[in-house]
Amino acid sequence: MxxxxxxxxxxxxxxxxxxxxxxxxxxxxxxxxxxxxxxxxxxxxxxTSGLWNDGSRALLSTNIPDQVFFQFVLRHGLDVLTGDTAPFFTAQMNAPHGVNLMANTVILGLGIPLAPITAIWxxxxxxxxxxxxxxxxxxxxxxxxxxxxxxxxxxxxxxxxxxxxxxxxxxxxxxxxxxxxxxxxxxxxxxxxxxxxxxxxxxxxxxxxxxxxxxxxxxxxxxxxxxxxxxxxxxxxxxxxxxxxxxxxxxxxxxxxxxxxxxxxxxxxxxxxxxxxxxxxxxxxxxxxxxxxxxxxxxxxxxxxxxxxxxxxxxxxxxxxxxxxxxxxxxxxxxxxxxxxxxxxxxxxxxxxxxxxxxxxxxxxxxxxxxxxxxxxxxxxxxxxxxxxxxxxxxxxxxxxxxxxxxxxxxxxxxxxxxxxxxxxxxxxxxxxxxxxxxxxxxxxxLPLPLLTHRGVAVPRFITEGTWRAYVPAGRTLVTVPVTSSKHSDGMHWWAQSGADFAFPGGYFIGPGRLPGTATFGPPPRPTDLLLAAVAEGAKAPRVTARMRDGLRADLRFWQAGALVLSDREPRADVLRELVDDLLDDEGVRTGGVTVWDVASLVTPTA
Structure with missing residues (x-):
């Protein structure tokens, strides 16, 4: 025309x-x-000056979940380039189901060209x-x-x-x-x-x-x-x-x-x-x-x-x-x-x-x-x-x-x-x-003003030094406390920033809802997921019952968990640590900036 x-x-x-x-x-x-x-x-x-001032620890004050998601897909783009993963799907997030990244803006057209920068910095x-x-x-x-x-x-x-x-x-x-x-x-x-x-x-x-x-x-x-x-x-x-x-x-x-x-x-x-x-x-x-x-x-x-x-x-x-x-x-x-x-x-x-x-x-x-x-x-x-x-x-x-x-x-x-x-x-x-x-x-x-940013916490040494490998064998997952979601992004953040190859349940993404033909942010929550998230967000820790312990074990089996991991920098870490100790009837181990509970023995081995 x-x-x-x-x-x-x-x-x-x-x-x-x-x-x-x-x-x-x-x-x-x-x-x-x-x-x-x-x-x-x-x-x-x-x-974007705030993102440069604090380097790898800079966080966008008004939208951390999306920032962490795009950190994840940029790291995924590097893995695609090196041949370590499929381009349109990831099994690292939302274990055991995974995430359809093509339906979640995988930005391979940007992530692959930027892979050298991702690998170095x-x-x-x-x-x-x-x-x-x-x-x-x-x-x-x-x-x-x-x-x-x-x-x-x-x-x-x-x-x-x-x-x-x-x-x-x-x-x-x-x-x-x-x-x-x-x-x-x-x-x-x-x-x-x-x-x-x-x-x-x-x-x-x-x-x-x-x-x-x-x-x-x-x-x-x-x-x-x-x-x-x-x-x-x-x-x-x-x-x-x-x-x-x-x-x-x-x-x-x-x-x-x-x-x-x-x-x-x-x-x-x-x-x-x-x-x-x-x-x-x-x-x-x-x-x-x-x-x-x-x-x-x-x-x-x-x-x-x-x-x-x-x-x-x-x-x-x-x-x-x-x-x-x-x-x-x-x-x-x-x-x-x-x-x-x-x-x-x-x-x-x-x-x-x-x-x-x-x-x-x-x-x-x-x-x-x-x-x-x-x-x-x-x-x-x-x-x-x-x-x-x-x-x-x-x-x-x-x-x-x-x-x-x-x-x-x-x-x-x-x-x-x-x-x-x-x-x-x-x-x-x-x-x-x-x-x-x-x-x-x-x-x-x-005329635009600089983006609002603040300095986030570093990835725990438990992750960066590879200590997690002793607790999460092949075929098992690392479960963060609380479980990774839009409000609690530790699993995604640790995976993206460290380049570690563990899988984790939950995450911030769009996936299928409980009913056919529907969509939801993250996976449909499980009982333990709801319990830990509520306590992390300020609710009083409940009195632990046998039903709660059974629910936790069922969820750990569903997630094929190898370890539960709680960051020492979690705002209510003390309350959550005491709750998980009580749920597992076992004290966690403090190491590398986290508390870790070895739960491999509670999970039925995969076939």
Missing amino acids: KTEIQEWHRVRATPAERSRPADTRVDRRRRVDVAVGAGFLVAAVLV GPQISLAVLLVLGLAGTAAAWYWFLRRHVTTSAVAAAAGAALCGFGPGMISQANGHPNWTAQFLVPFLVHRALRMGEPGRCLRNGVLLGLLVTGQAFVNEEVLLYTALACAAFLAAYAAATWPAQRAAIRPVLATAAIAALVGGVLLAYPLWSQFFGPQSFRGLPPGASAYGADLASFAAFPRLSLGGNVDTVRLLAPNAAEENTFLGWPLLAVLALAVAGWLWQRALVRALLATGGLFAVFALGRQVFAGGERTALPGLWRPLGQLPLLESVVPVRFGLVLLPVAGALLALAIDAVRRLPRRSAGELPVRRLAYALIALALVPL
Whole structure:
């Protein structure tokens, strides 16, 4: 489909630009591009500075569970590269069932390239590198796209790209979701989608698009889905606005899409089978996650990690600290509205962008519309769509991330329009400078602040020195006290940071629920799991009964446990130690920063 956005980079050079030698212009542009890219890299390092200050022990204060999960999959990527494990499934977590990692964002497209860093410095440093490259790389890719397709101005493209790469939703997702900040393939996917209508190039364009789709699937499938939906919405809106000129593009668009689907389908056939039909596969999302929607008031508010942010206000308007995807701020919305009304509305490109942004803003509201933290009587447009296959696994509030590229493109167009204003009006007002100042003031409140981090505890010597091997023979598992979960992540953290090869029950992941066709966070809890978690979280230790002891033995047999291990740094370690001593009628051994109970004799040997 031939679009205005596709041809915009062919704007004629100004007389001053034409007078310069071609090689001088090229060299100058390269220097500018390098400077912009370096600026994005510095900004990404500043945003993630807390992760570098404390190195391998740095923890994201607002989202430790997701951080530990991605440490786990980064270590898994290293094991895949060395041939020590299957790529789409792990038996190390959630013993004895394991976890379907393809259905849990295994990010092999990121983890395998980063495997050398993981091997040398560990998964935490690898995660920090990933966040830096994700934020800076996404901004740089959008800069390339905007400079190629939307504007000839480096300043306009850089400003729009900075919003795409460092906008509120991206900084929010950096709190534990590196797969969402790594969107550097998205501009290239959009670029290829815009070229689908080229006559005579269906095979080439289709193959390239199919390869990009495959690559993005191993980074984040949900981003791929949103990108496909957004491209479809934009192209449909643009075609509707310019229909007579688009009639001839229908056939090549369909042909290119078919070839891309064939290429992507062949390459992704086995991974997708593993995801939807392999061991520990599931449908949909756990209860609650599918209800995450944006608040109407959030669009005009500032995110917490910004100069204009207010934590109390944001807490009322966002599902959590990692999902502030629609916080654009009223000054930016007002400036973009003024630019559209004053200069840009007549362009089909702008109307198509507004239609796409409006549609995804409505999708982001979710199944029920909230305003100012209060539930309204209005049902969300997503309510009927969220029941459809594939869409049932979507977190609606993340549709708001599509607004960043839309706003970034509109911002670039607005700055480009300001460049064409006269320097002064008839009344000698500095019109252009005032317009630039207005845009700058709208962006200042959105300037990102560094991620909030704190120093975590070190992995116990019991793990790092390999003492655990004396208690956990082959075929047995290491059971943490309390059992590993989203709130108590010792098992995942120890495994990822140490590179040890023990298996452990529980974990933080999405898996099948108790009922067929349902999903849940972690495994369905067992009696001992519930007991230890309740005491760890502040409940009074109960009087131990014979039934509790029988339940513990049954759970140990189910887990094929070799040892129970309690960290000395667990907040209620003394209470938990006394409880487990009583349950086993045996005192644990204090060694290497933990208390360990050898339970191999209580578990029936495996067949």
